[in-house]
Amino acid sequence: MCFPGATGCPVPGAPCTSPLCAPRIGAARVRVGKGEKPVTYDEPHHIAHRKSCLSLRTGNLDGQDHAAERMVEDVFLRKFMLGTFPGCLADHLVLKRRANQVEICALVLRQLPAHKFYFLVGYSETLLSHFCKCPMRVHLQTVPSKVVYKHI
Amino acid sequence: MAAAFFPAWLSLQPGARTLRAFSTAVPPTSLARTPSPRTTGRMSKSERPPRRKALPPRTEKMAVDQDWPSVYPVAAPFKPSVVPLPVRMGYPVKMGVPMAKEGNLELLKIPNFLHLTPVAIKKHCEALKDFCTEWPAALDSDEKCEKHFPVEIDTADYVSSGPSVRNPRARAVTLRVKLSSLNLDDHAKKKLIKLVGERYCKTTDVLTIKTDRCPLKRQNYDYAMYLLTVLYHESWATRPKGAPQSRVGLFYQSCRSPHSTKSMWLSSSPGCRDLHSGKAAWFFPFTWERGGPHPAKTTWLPLSPHQEGVLTLLKPRGSPSMAAVCDF
Numbered sequence: 001m002c003f004p005g006a007t008g009c010p011v012p013g014a015p016c017t018s019p020l021c022a023p024r025i026g027a028a029r030v031r032v033g034k035g036e037k038p039v040t041y042d043e044p045h046h047i048a049h050r051k052s053c054l055s056l057r058t059g060n061l062d063g064q065d066h067a068a069e070r071m072v073e074d075v076f077l078r079k080f081m082l083g084t085f086p087g088c089l090a091d092h093l094v095l096k097r098r099a100n101q102v103e104i105c106a107l108v109l110r111q112l113p114a115h116k117f118y119f120l121v122g123y124s125e126t127l128l129s130h131f132c133k134c135p136m137r138v139h140l141q142t143v144p145s146k147v148v149y150k151h152i
Numbered sequence: 153m154a155a156a157f158f159p160a161w162l163s164l165q166p167g168a169r170t171l172r173a174f175s176t177a178v179p180p181t182s183l184a185r186t187p188s189p190r191t192t193g194r195m196s197k198s199e200r201p202p203r204r205k206a207l208p209p210r211t212e213k214m215a216v217d218q219d220w221p222s223v224y225p226v227a228a229p230f231k232p233s234v235v236p237l238p239v240r241m242g243y244p245v246k247m248g249v250p251m252a253k254e255g256n257l258e259l260l261k262i263p264n265f266l267h268l269t270p271v272a273i274k275k276h277c278e279a280l281k282d283f284c285t286e287w288p289a290a291l292d293s294d295e296k297c298e299k300h301f302p303v304e305i306d307t308a309d310y311v312s313s314g315p316s317v318r319n320p321r322a323r324a325v326t327l328r329v330k331l332s333s334l335n336l337d338d339h340a341k342k343k344l345i346k347l348v349g350e351r352y353c354k355t356t357d358v359l360t361i362k363t364d365r366c367p368l369k370r371q372n373y374d375y376a377m378y379l380l381t382v383l384y385h386e387s388w389a390t391r392p393k394g395a396p397q398s399r400v401g402l403f404y405q406s407c408r409s410p411h412s413t414k415s416m417w418l419s420s421s422p423g424c425r426d427l428h429s430g431k432a433a434w435f436f437p438f439t440w441e442r443g444g445p446h447p448a449k450t451t452w453l454p455l456s457p458h459q460e461g462v463l464t465l466l467k468p469r470g471s472p473s474m475a476a477v478c479d480f
Contacts, residue, residue, distance in 0.1 A: 041242060041251060041256075041257055041258070042257050046243070050243040051242075051243065051258065051261075052258060052261040052262060053261070054257075054261065056261065056263070057313040057314075058311075058312040058313045058314075059312075059313065059314075064312055065312065065319070066312065066314045066316065069314065070313060070314060090255065091255075091257055092257070094229075094257060094260045094261050096229070096261075096263070097313030097314070098227065098313070099311055099313065100313075100314070100315055103229060105229045105260045107255055107257065110206070132315075133315055134314075134315050139228070139229045139231075141231065141232070141255070141260075142206065143254065143255040144206070147251070147254070147255035147256075149242075149245070149251070150245045
């Protein structure tokens with residue numbers, strides 16, 4: 001196996017560009033552990049191959065406009081929800097856009113009493129609607145614990 | 153404090169007074185067990201009654217013959233405690249099954265049509281019937297529709313996610329008409345086919361005019377109808393006997409004053425653009441006649457590359473506010 005620094009490589013210490021060893025892709029992959037690490041279903045690997053996209057919008061389609069603006073809004077929404085529901089989110093958000101309105105579907109753990117959840121939902125909807133100038137709806141689904149897909 | 157909240161929260165029946173209730177996923181096995189401590193790990197305080205206990209899902213109280221359109225009146229995300237179906241979705245692990253509906257993101261991601269059952273669609277149609285008019289009884293076959301309405305107009309509207317309704321592709325207008333439904337004799341039909349070129353399909357006898365030059369759909373529609381009118385009239389026009397036959401000639405006319413009558417007539421027509429002053433002026437073919445082009449007998453067509461090349465070669469003097477290329 002050819003790796004940087006090995007004897008026999010043409011330039012010791014240089015990155016290996018031999019076709020025998022393909023570069024390791026590290027993005028969006030959960031590192032495999034000893035078998036005790038639980039992962040939820042929506043680790044970003046295999047999106048569009050085995051899993052749908054977490055964010056549904058027409059900008060994802062070929063030749064459609066305003067993809068960049070919607071993407072930036074999605075990033076902002078995810079950060080906002082992560083901060084508004086501290087420690088409560090069980091999995092990634094699912095963002096769905098239908099014409100002008102945005103529906104934020106979140107899986108939450110039952111860390112807070114119900115009246116606090118209701119307040120946070122109303123607070124998020126009002127603030128986000130004013131920020132993004134479009135109707136926002138937040139749909140929560142409570143689960144007792146994180147839904148484990150498998151252990152790796 | 154927790155005990156004070158507990159009964160108040162329990163008495164909150166789902167869907168009764170609140171506008172929206174959370175969809176609470178409770179696995180069926182947990183109902184048989186006594187309330188267990190929270191997953192936050194307060195095992196040492198198990199004698200305290202749990203603060204947040206989930207109510208049983210609504211699916212257990214649903215009647216078989218309930219009114220489903222009132223459960224899902226509008227498009228809404230999938231709620232596992234409200235949909236009484238044991239659906240599973242997801243890529244299974246090896247030797248496993250797809251994941252259950254509780255806490256399933258895949259079911260949340262996909263658009264569902266639970267609000268569009270046949271019963272719901274029938275109700276929508278009943279409600280919309282008051283706003284509809286009957287189809288005219290005389291138009292009961294395709295041939296009659298084609299006979300009375302030979303011109304077909306195609307337009308497209310685009311909906312996309314986002315606050316803007318504007319889409320520049322929505323301005324395109326396509327006009328289709330069968331030449332057999334136009335009143336053309338042999339000479340007129342041949343001349344029309346020569347004028348339009350590739351826009352005519354011989355197998356289907358359909359002339360297709362696609363316009364998207366103007367910024368608005370209505371303007372493009374007007375321009376398409378104008379083109380059809382002009383093509384029809386021009387195809388009936390014949391050359392007077394004894395006039396010289398010339399394949400392509402170039403007639404250059406320079407307009408000293410941009411406000412002369414000719415220039416004003418041309419710029420008032422739709423789709424005009426004057427080269428010099430920035431107003432619109434099309435390059436148009438006309439028949440050779442003494443005295444210059446006759447406005448009523450002109451046809452508006454853009455210059456072909458060959459004609460543009462001839463124009464640049466001749467390099468006409470003065471301000472070229474219009475140029476005309478004649479054909480036939």
